[in-house]
Amino acid sequence: MPNKMTRTALSTAILAALPLFADAGEITIKRDTWGVPHVYAETTHDLFYGYGYAVAQDRLYQMEIAKRSTQGRMAEVLGTDYVEYDKKIRRNYDPTSIQRQIDALSTDDRAILDGYAAGMNAWIEQVLSKQDSLLAKQFHDNDFVPEAWTAFDVAMIFVGSMGNRFGDYNTEIENQQLLDALIKEHGETDGWAIFNQLNPLNDPSAPTTVPKGDWSGTFDKRHVELAQRPSISDKTEADIARLAIGQDGGVLNLALAEAQHYNAQQFRDFGLTGVAGYPQTSNMIVVGKDKAKGANSILLNGPQFGWYNPAYTYSIGLHGAGFDLVGNTPFAYPGILFGNNADIAWGSTWGAGDVVDIYRETLNPENPNEYLFEGRYRPMEVRTETIQVKGADPVELKVYKTVHGLLISRDDAQNLAYAKKRAWQGREIETLMAWTRQGQASNHADWLKQAARSAFNINFYYADQQGNIGYAFTGKYPERKPGHDNRLPASGEGDQEWLGIKPFERNPQVYNPSSGYIANWNNKPADDFIAPDMFWYSWSEADRVDTMRAIMDSKDRFTAEDVKQMMEDVSYADVNAGYFIPYLDQATRGLNTEDERRKAVQLLLDWAMTSHDKDRDGFYDEAATALFQAWLPEMLALTFKDDIPGNFFNWYASAGYPSPESPLRSSVNIQPGTKALLQALRGKDAGVEQSYDFLNGRSANELLLSSLDNALKKVKQKHGDDPANWKLPVVPMRFFTNNFLGMPQAGKDEEKQTHIAMNRGTENNLVVFNGQQVQTHEVVAPGQSGFIAPDGTPSPHYDDQLKLYEDFDYKQTWLAPEQVDANTQSVTRLNTGH
Incomplete structure (x- = not known):
C-alpha cells in the first residue's frame, strides 16, 4: 500500500x-x-x-x-x-x-x-x-x-x-557550432554560404498559410548582414558538446534534449541518422462558404503532440x-484548445516563429557569477531550490539569471555563459486566460481580441455559422536590431538588445482568404516572415502542406466527408516523393526501357506515393515504398557527406522515416537535409541562392543515377530481385506510457498500438456549421479515462477509442442540452460549500 x-x-x-x-x-x-x-x-x-x-x-x-x-x-x-x-x-x-x-x-x-x-x-x-x-x-x-x-x-x-x-524551441548554440565547423572546414566565404543554404533566413518559394497577396502587412524585411561572428571552432567536439549542455548539466531546451536522446538511440541501435523523431507538430484545414458544399464552414484539426497512454x-x-x-x-x-460553441469553432497548430534568443554573457574572470552588461560587471540573480528525494537526502540547486533571462549553460574556463530571453516571459498566464476566454467568443472580432493576447508562437484558426473563416499567427515577437542574426547567439554586453515587441497588427492574419480555405501543416505563415532559428526546422519550397493543398485545389467544393477523406489520404502520403521522382524520371529517360534503373523509376512513376497495408499482412502493399525509402538517404549522403563535417552531417542525413524498431513518436515531416537537397537540385531556380555547389561540379543526373544504383543494391540484398517482394514491414503507431517530457505516466504494461502508423493528429476534431446548427465529431485515442483500479480493472473508457482511431473514424460530441441529455449515461451532483 x-x-x-x-x-x-x-x-x-x-x-x-x-x-x-x-x-x-x-x-x-x-x-x-x-x-x-x-x-x-x-x-x-x-x-x-x-x-x-x-x-x-x-x-x-x-x-x-x-x-x-x-x-x-x-x-x-x-x-x-x-x-x-x-x-x-x-x-x-x-x-x-x-x-x-x-x-x-x-x-x-x-x-x-x-x-x-x-x-x-x-x-x-x-x-x-x-x-x-x-x-x-x-x-x-x-x-x-x-x-x-x-x-x-x-x-x-x-x-x-x-x-x-x-514556445521554447531554440538551437542557436548548435547553429553556431555548425557555422564554426563549416568555416573551419571550408573557409569564411564557403562556410557562410553552406550555412545559409542549410538554414536560410527566408525562402520566398515556401508555401504560406495566408495566400500570397492576401496579407498586406510586413512582419520583417530585414536582411541580416553576414558579418563574422565570434567563433568556437577551435574547440574539440567534446568541448562543443559540453558547452551545449552546460558543465552543470543544464540544457538548452528540454523537449529538444529528449529528442536528441531519442535520436542517439536511433543512431546506436537502428543505424538511423539525422533528426527523425523531433517534434513536428500539427495540421489544420478550415473551409469557408466559398469552398464548402452542404455546409457553411468546416474545420478539421489534427494537433500532433505525439501518441501517449493515457x-x-x-x-x-x-x-x-x-x-x-x-x-x-x-x-x-482550463483553456480548450480545440473546440466549438454554437457560434464559432477554433483550433491551433504550432507556429515556428522565433520568440526566444540566446544571449552570450561575458563573465568576470574574477567572479564567474558576474557578467558584463552596458560597460560594467553585474551580479547574477540567484535562487536556491531544494529538491526533495524519496529515500535520500534533499539536494540543493542554485539557479542563475541575468538581465536576459535564466542561465542555460556556462563555461567558466572560457568566461562565457548563455542565457535565454523569451518574448513571452511574464505573459504565460495571460496566454492561458486568452485561450480559456476564446471559448466565450461569438464572432471573429471577439475571437481576434483573444488571439492578440496570446504570447506563444501558435497558429490560431476560426470558423463560424455564417461561413466565415480566419487565421492569425499569434505570439509576441521581438523587434531585433539590424545585424542581429536570429539564428545565432547574440552578444549579451548590451549592444544587441531588443528594440521592443512588435504589435499584433504586424503578425500575419487573414479573414476569408481568396483561396476559400486555410491549410496549415506548420508551414510558413506569410511572405516576408523570417525563418525559425532551429537547425531541424525551416520553411522551404519542399513542405508537407503541399499534400493537403494539392487535394484542396483539385476541385471547387468540398463536403465535410471530402475534408475528412483528405485528412485520411495525407495521413498515408509520402511527404517527400513528389519532389524527387520527376528528377529521377529525367535522369533515367535516356536509358533503355529494360535498364533496371529505368524500370525502378517506372515503378515510382506508377506509385500513388502512399503507403498502406490493406491486406493487413504486416507489410506495406507498395514496392515503391521500399525503393524510395532506400533511395532518399543514399542521395542525401552523396550530396552532403563530403560538405558537412563530422557528426553535424547526421543532422542532414535523415530521410525521417520511422521503422518498427524506431516507431513514430510524432508526425513525419520533410527533414532539413531533404529540403536543402531539393534546393541543390533546383540550382539557379531555387528559392534560396545556391552560391555553394553541393554537387561539387558533378551533374545532378550523375548523383541521381549513382544513388539509385546504391538503393537498388540495398533493396535487392534485403528483399531479392523481384519487385513483388520489395515490401517493408509496417510501422505500428505506439501509444507510449511516458509523457511529453519522458516521465512515466502509466505502467510499462499499458503501452498500446494500432496496426499501422498514420501521419495524423494525436486527436482529430471535425466541426461543421450549416448556418443554424453545429455538428461536431472527434476521436481522442486511446480513451477518455486513464483510470485503472487497484485490482487492475481499467475504466470502460480506458481504450474504447483505439479502434475508432485505427479505422479513421470519429465519435459524435454533443453541445445542445437536449443532445447531452439524450446521450447521458451517468449524472453526478456536487455542492461546493465548505
Missing part, C-alpha cells in the same frame, strides 16, 4: 491553499456514452470545480505526474534517478514570476484556477478515504499518493507543457458562467 496521507491532513492542506467561498454552489456533471463529462454550473468557480473534479476521476495519476514533471518534483516520489531531471526543469522556469502573474488576475479569472484546483482536491479527498478502491493502480505500484492542488499547479501544467515546450488530450463540455462549449485540450488545460 502507498504511504498514506490522512484525510484530515489533506483537508487541512486544501483549506490552507484555497480561498473560502461564502455561498454553496450546485454543480451537475453528465457523462455521455464515451465517458465525456459535461459540467453545468452558474459561477466560474463552480464550473471549473466540476471540470477539475471530473479530470481527477479520469486522469489523476497522469495529472499528478504532469504537475511534477513541469515543476521538477519527480524525485520526491520516484527517487534518486530523477534528481538530474528535476534540476533541468527548475533551471527552465521562474516560479516567482508565475505566482506574481496569478496573483494579478482578476477575481473571475482567478476563480478559474482556484475552482479547478478545488475540484481536483474534492475528488482526491474521496480517493484517500477509499484507497483500496479509488486510488489508481499506478499510485499503488509506485508507493505514493496524490497531494493537494493549488492555482499554481493548475497554471504550471499549461506553462510547462505549452510555453516551455512549443491520451494527451482530454474531452470536456463546459456549460454555464458565460461558457457553452465542447472540445478537447492537452492535459485538461
Whole structure:
C-alpha cells in the first residue's frame, strides 16, 4: 500500500491553499456514452470545480505526474534517478514570476484556477478515504499518493507543457557550432554560404498559410548582414558538446534534449541518422462558404503532440458562467484548445516563429557569477531550490539569471555563459486566460481580441455559422536590431538588445482568404516572415502542406466527408516523393526501357506515393515504398557527406522515416537535409541562392543515377530481385506510457498500438456549421479515462477509442442540452460549500 496521507491532513492542506467561498454552489456533471463529462454550473468557480473534479476521476495519476514533471518534483516520489531531471526543469522556469502573474488576475479569472484546483482536491479527498478502491493502480505500484492542488499547479501544467515546450524551441548554440565547423572546414566565404543554404533566413518559394497577396502587412524585411561572428571552432567536439549542455548539466531546451536522446538511440541501435523523431507538430484545414458544399464552414484539426497512454488530450463540455462549449485540450488545460460553441469553432497548430534568443554573457574572470552588461560587471540573480528525494537526502540547486533571462549553460574556463530571453516571459498566464476566454467568443472580432493576447508562437484558426473563416499567427515577437542574426547567439554586453515587441497588427492574419480555405501543416505563415532559428526546422519550397493543398485545389467544393477523406489520404502520403521522382524520371529517360534503373523509376512513376497495408499482412502493399525509402538517404549522403563535417552531417542525413524498431513518436515531416537537397537540385531556380555547389561540379543526373544504383543494391540484398517482394514491414503507431517530457505516466504494461502508423493528429476534431446548427465529431485515442483500479480493472473508457482511431473514424460530441441529455449515461451532483 502507498504511504498514506490522512484525510484530515489533506483537508487541512486544501483549506490552507484555497480561498473560502461564502455561498454553496450546485454543480451537475453528465457523462455521455464515451465517458465525456459535461459540467453545468452558474459561477466560474463552480464550473471549473466540476471540470477539475471530473479530470481527477479520469486522469489523476497522469495529472499528478504532469504537475511534477513541469515543476521538477519527480524525485520526491520516484527517487534518486530523477534528481538530474528535476534540476533541468527548475533551471527552465521562474516560479516567482508565475505566482506574481496569478496573483494579478482578476477575481473571475482567478476563480478559474482556484475552482479547478478545488475540484481536483474534492475528488482526491474521496480517493484517500477509499484507497483500496479509488486510488489508481499506478499510485499503488509506485508507493505514493496524490497531494493537494493549488492555482499554481493548475497554471504550471499549461506553462510547462505549452510555453516551455512549443514556445521554447531554440538551437542557436548548435547553429553556431555548425557555422564554426563549416568555416573551419571550408573557409569564411564557403562556410557562410553552406550555412545559409542549410538554414536560410527566408525562402520566398515556401508555401504560406495566408495566400500570397492576401496579407498586406510586413512582419520583417530585414536582411541580416553576414558579418563574422565570434567563433568556437577551435574547440574539440567534446568541448562543443559540453558547452551545449552546460558543465552543470543544464540544457538548452528540454523537449529538444529528449529528442536528441531519442535520436542517439536511433543512431546506436537502428543505424538511423539525422533528426527523425523531433517534434513536428500539427495540421489544420478550415473551409469557408466559398469552398464548402452542404455546409457553411468546416474545420478539421489534427494537433500532433505525439501518441501517449493515457491520451494527451482530454474531452470536456463546459456549460454555464458565460461558457457553452465542447472540445478537447492537452492535459485538461482550463483553456480548450480545440473546440466549438454554437457560434464559432477554433483550433491551433504550432507556429515556428522565433520568440526566444540566446544571449552570450561575458563573465568576470574574477567572479564567474558576474557578467558584463552596458560597460560594467553585474551580479547574477540567484535562487536556491531544494529538491526533495524519496529515500535520500534533499539536494540543493542554485539557479542563475541575468538581465536576459535564466542561465542555460556556462563555461567558466572560457568566461562565457548563455542565457535565454523569451518574448513571452511574464505573459504565460495571460496566454492561458486568452485561450480559456476564446471559448466565450461569438464572432471573429471577439475571437481576434483573444488571439492578440496570446504570447506563444501558435497558429490560431476560426470558423463560424455564417461561413466565415480566419487565421492569425499569434505570439509576441521581438523587434531585433539590424545585424542581429536570429539564428545565432547574440552578444549579451548590451549592444544587441531588443528594440521592443512588435504589435499584433504586424503578425500575419487573414479573414476569408481568396483561396476559400486555410491549410496549415506548420508551414510558413506569410511572405516576408523570417525563418525559425532551429537547425531541424525551416520553411522551404519542399513542405508537407503541399499534400493537403494539392487535394484542396483539385476541385471547387468540398463536403465535410471530402475534408475528412483528405485528412485520411495525407495521413498515408509520402511527404517527400513528389519532389524527387520527376528528377529521377529525367535522369533515367535516356536509358533503355529494360535498364533496371529505368524500370525502378517506372515503378515510382506508377506509385500513388502512399503507403498502406490493406491486406493487413504486416507489410506495406507498395514496392515503391521500399525503393524510395532506400533511395532518399543514399542521395542525401552523396550530396552532403563530403560538405558537412563530422557528426553535424547526421543532422542532414535523415530521410525521417520511422521503422518498427524506431516507431513514430510524432508526425513525419520533410527533414532539413531533404529540403536543402531539393534546393541543390533546383540550382539557379531555387528559392534560396545556391552560391555553394553541393554537387561539387558533378551533374545532378550523375548523383541521381549513382544513388539509385546504391538503393537498388540495398533493396535487392534485403528483399531479392523481384519487385513483388520489395515490401517493408509496417510501422505500428505506439501509444507510449511516458509523457511529453519522458516521465512515466502509466505502467510499462499499458503501452498500446494500432496496426499501422498514420501521419495524423494525436486527436482529430471535425466541426461543421450549416448556418443554424453545429455538428461536431472527434476521436481522442486511446480513451477518455486513464483510470485503472487497484485490482487492475481499467475504466470502460480506458481504450474504447483505439479502434475508432485505427479505422479513421470519429465519435459524435454533443453541445445542445437536449443532445447531452439524450446521450447521458451517468449524472453526478456536487455542492461546493465548505
